Amino acid sequence: MTLGVGIVGAGRAGARRAEVLARATGARLVAVADVDAGRAEVMARAFGSRVYAEPEALFGARDVQAVIVATPHQWLAPVAKAALEAGKHVLCEKPLARTPEEAAALVAVAAQSKRALKTGFNHRYHPAIAEAHRLAREGRIGRLLVLRCRYGHGGRTGYEHEWRADRISGGGELLDQGVHALDLFRWFAGEFTEMSAMVSSAYWPIEVEDNAFCLLRTAEGVTASLHASWTQWKNLFSFEVFGESGYLEIEGLGGSYGPERLVIGERRASGAPSEQQIEFLGEDTSWAAEWAEFAAAIREERAPEASGWDGWQALRLAAAAYESARTKGVVRID
Secondary structure: OOOEEEEEOHHHHHHHHHHHHOOOEEEEEEEEOOOOOOHHHHHHHHHHHHOOOOHHHHOOOOOOOOEEOOOOOHHHHHHHEEEEEEEEEEEEEEEOOOHHHHOOOOOOHHHHHOOOEOOOOOOOOOOHHHHHHHHOOOOOOOOEEEEEEEEEOOOOOOOOHHOOOOHOOOOOOHHHHHHHHHHHHHHHHOOOOEEEEEOOOOOOOOOOOOOEEEHHHHHHHHOEEEEEEEOOOOOOEEEEEEOOOOEEEOOOHHHHHHEEEEEEEEEOOOOOOOEEEEEEOOOOOOOHHHHHHHHHHHHHHHOOOOOOHHHHHHHHOOOOOOOOHHHHHOOEEE
């Protein structure tokens, strides 16, 4: 059976999702909705689908079983909620919502409607990150000790006028790129119980943060640090995991972030550690792998990986970071 898919939001993320669907087996883009009718028309013509002026009309289409929500942050939760209530499975772009409260409501609606809700955490599906996660779970580097992530870019001319820089989005760089790191921290180390953070608008004349600095700790003592930045200027992704017997280093995401590579380090009793390096060249396959997992979850009638719950928990960490920055103190996370 071919899965009929609708996309709400025909911007950059929506266009990338449409391209993935065009190459996917067992799925077809049948409907597009966007407040910019011209943009929706362009996507619909490119992929042979219909255009709807309003998302509600798309949700009423019988041949749409799943919906991808690729809107600006302020519309993610209300659009995803309406789609779930209409009986559609939903893949919602990160950060899923603007607040933990909005995300919790979505998780409840998904449970009530018995539909799959997946958060667009495609970084889990980058091959270097996925392989590092597998190795960590298998005990390759022993008990986890510390995680560290640096992630950023330099914006664009006029970035301060884009929707991400508006307070209505719920936050700035922490909800843009930083939330990927928060999700990965949880994926590798489990739940965190303490958060200390600082945020700043260091360069861009905006009301949200262009830099976020976070320090987290689990109940077991695993510590994680994050610097997410819109003043990186040269695009950068670095994610490191240190254990008792070795380490895993991921650098790059392909494209402007540089080649994606994984370094596997083995600690020795004396002398320099031994290292193995794996490069993952070619196009970014994370979006296709993410879609394949979502489609499989629908077929198998199970909760998807990087579920709505995971989006909710990542937002709880982000909210704790904002609270810590506001109060200038350590925030406990239940």
